[in-house]
Amino acid sequence: MATVTDIDRRWVFLIMGLVVLITYIGGVAKDLPVSEYVDAYYKTIEDLPAGSVVMLSADFDPASAAELLPMYQATIHHLLRRDIRIVNVATWPAAPPYTRRWFDQIAPQYGKVYGTDWLELGFLPGDDVAMGQIGGSITSAFAEDARENKPITDFPLTAELSSNMGGIVLLVSLSAGYPGILEWIAQVGGRYDVPILTGTTAVQTPDLYAYYPSQCSGFLGAATGATQYLQLVTVGETEVPDDPDNLATVRASNQRRMFVQSWAHGILILLIIVGNVLYFRGRSQTA
Amino acid sequence: MIPLALQQAAPEFFDLSSNMDGVGAWMVCFFTLAVYSFLYRDNAFYKTAEHVFVGAGTAFFALQYYEEGIKGAIWEHIERAVNTAPGEIFELGGYAVDPTVAIVLRCIAAVLGLMLLSRLFLPNSWMARWPLAIMVGVYAALKMTGETQSKLVLQVKGAMKPWATTDGGLLGSGEVFYQNLSYVILLVGLICALLHFVFTFQRGKTLGGISRVGVVTLMITFGSMFGFTVLGRYALLIERLDNLAGFTAPAYSLLASADSAGASSRVSQLISPPWIVAGILVLGLLITRASGESDSASAS
Structure with missing residues (x-):
């Protein structure tokens, strides 16, 4: 039977x-309570002086965009809004064409100039080895930028960078797995004493708790963390239904997803x- | 609802420069729903999506690795070194070297890479072992230095939490109490989980009991990981749903080019890519199921 x-x-x-x-x-879109880890991520960026240079690493591909893309968009907005300059790298091959779109869309909103306020260095193969290489000397790791194929030493932004992560005040990795945040911590964070922030997929999030706050100054865990961070970045902003790329609209959409x-x-x-x-x-x- | 892919303006049917043209919308709908059709059963739509994904992915990754791993790392590197004037410094791996040295070192790396491929023709040859040995050695050294620090030394240090000083009893009160309690749970769980893997001594009552607590700690950890994994999978499903909902916008409807203003929005939505593709897939699955059943009936 x-x-x-x-x-x-x-x-x-x-x-x-x-x-x-x-x-x-x-x-329905409802505000979520903001966790300590997300608050630390937000405050670390808030505390950076204007004009600082941050390395933003896209360690993901379209398969994990549902969780990481809202974080990526919000982080670019947050950094550029605070006049912080960005060196954009990638350790996943599918990331650069995918992430370029967001810089193209967001940077002009703040009147930022390519090469002065942000730089796109593209994908570097080699996983951990590549990360160690980037940490050791960014000008050796990337001879040319990925956008205009010019020697990176020609750009005003790189004039302030030196070997051993000199000039970089913060590393932000949006990580979907291997290679990702755990490798950045091992290869760059500890060696060059650079503070690290990260946003991770849900699968990788449990690993991060053991690294906070000594090795990772703050993190966004999965779609929940992304939503909380979007709430902090878009305080006082209202969604624009006709503009799906507006950050407040992304926040509202994420809040509904959490429901x-x-x-x-x-x-x-x-x-x-x-x-x-x-x-x-x-x-x-x-x- | 405000789906992320919502577009008010009608997209071009075929436009490679746009983020999403008409062809792209139909492809997104077909491949998304074809993959989910596997939940019903294995079928030709799923197989098509799977093969297209693997083929397109392989082509894309091969191109990226050629661009960055061969063209950029070998040809362009050597070209730059050749164009460097004699006496000028060339930067390699963070060190200033003579351009000739840079060329030679990169050529050695290229030769080692080719030696690795010799396994395809000479399976037991020594040639492939040399580059493999170098790779293992370099990787081990990198892992040993960086990971020992981040995954051992600093983790041990992180497990030694300072006891919050209080006036109210051993554990304190309020927030301090919960903080100290969490440290105690962390410490007890850590020690018990580690002792679970001690196999040197026979499991008596004491070690068995401690091991049991360790197992419970590990199961809670795995449960948490499972919960997070499910969270991630749902996020992907909801994002796909959000994306498909975006393609029900009038701009993507088949009525858009004819008379979208005159047609009711509900009808317009129903003849949009997600619904049409879903209808075709369901019909296809039903037909293949019916023909499968009639084949098995005639065979018996």
Whole structure:
């Protein structure tokens, strides 16, 4: 005789899909309480003096954009808004063409000039070795920039940089896995005494708690962290429904996503409890 | 809802310079829904999406690694070194070297790379072992220095939390109490989890009990990791849904070019890429299922 435990698992997929769909349609944007780690990320950037140079590493690809792209957009806005200059690098091959779009869109909003206020160095293969190379000498690691293919020593921004991360006051890595934040900490953070901030996918987030605050000054954990950070960066801004790339709109969209996620998590927990109850009941009946 | 991909202006049907043209929208909808169709069962749509993804991904990565790993690192590097005037300093790995030295060193690296490929023709040859040995050596040295510091020394230091001084009892009160309590839990969990992996002594009552606490600590950790992983997967699903919802905008509807103003928005949404693609996929799955059932019936 068929029992509840014999239910086709596709029914579970269907239930989850329906829950996500229904809550997505009726989702509401609500503020989340900001965690200590996100607050530390925000304050570290706030405390930087204007004109400082920050290295922003895109260690992700489109597969993890759902979680990391809002962080990336918000971080660029936050840095440029505070007149902090950015050296943009990537250790994932699919990152540069993907992230270029956001610099193209955001930098002009603050009147920033390429080569003076921000620089795109592109992808460097070699994972940990590449990170060590970037830390040791950025001009050796990247002979030319990725945008105009000019020697990077021709740009005013690089005139202030020197070997051993000289001139870089902060490293921000938006990390989807390997190579990512754990490798930056090992290869650059400890060696050159550079403060590090990171935003990570949910899968990588549990690893970060052990590094905070001694080796990582603050972090954004998954979509939740991204939403909290967006709230801090867009205080007082209202969403513009006609402009999906507006940061306040991104924040509102992320907040609605968190509403959906909360419901989906609740249903999952319920399913786990039901599954366990059925399992133990079945085991006791067999015994 | 305000999907991120929402576009009010009608996109061009085919425009490589835009972020998302009409063809792109249809492709996004097809590949997204084709991959999710695997949840129902393995099928031709999923296989198509899988093969296209692997093919396109391989082509893209091959191009990127050629650009940065071969063209930039060898050809352009040598070209720059050749164009450097005699006596001028050339920077390599953070060190100032003579251009000739830079060329020679890069040529040695290129030769080592080619030697690695000799495994394709001479499987047991010594030629591939030399570059492999160098790679392992360099990687081990890099890992040993950086990771020992970040994953051992500083982690041990981080586990030694300072006890917050208080006036109210051993653990204090209020926030200090919770802070000290969390340190105690951290310390007990850490020691018990480490002792769980001690196999030198026979498990008696004491070590067995400690090990049990260690197992519980590890299970809580794995549970937390599982929760975070699910969180990430849901984020991807919701983002896909958000993206698909964006393509139901009038700008992407098949009615857009004809008479989008006259058509009701609901009808316009229904003949947009996500709904049409979903309909085709469902129909395709039903047809293949029906033909599969009739084949098995005729075979029996």
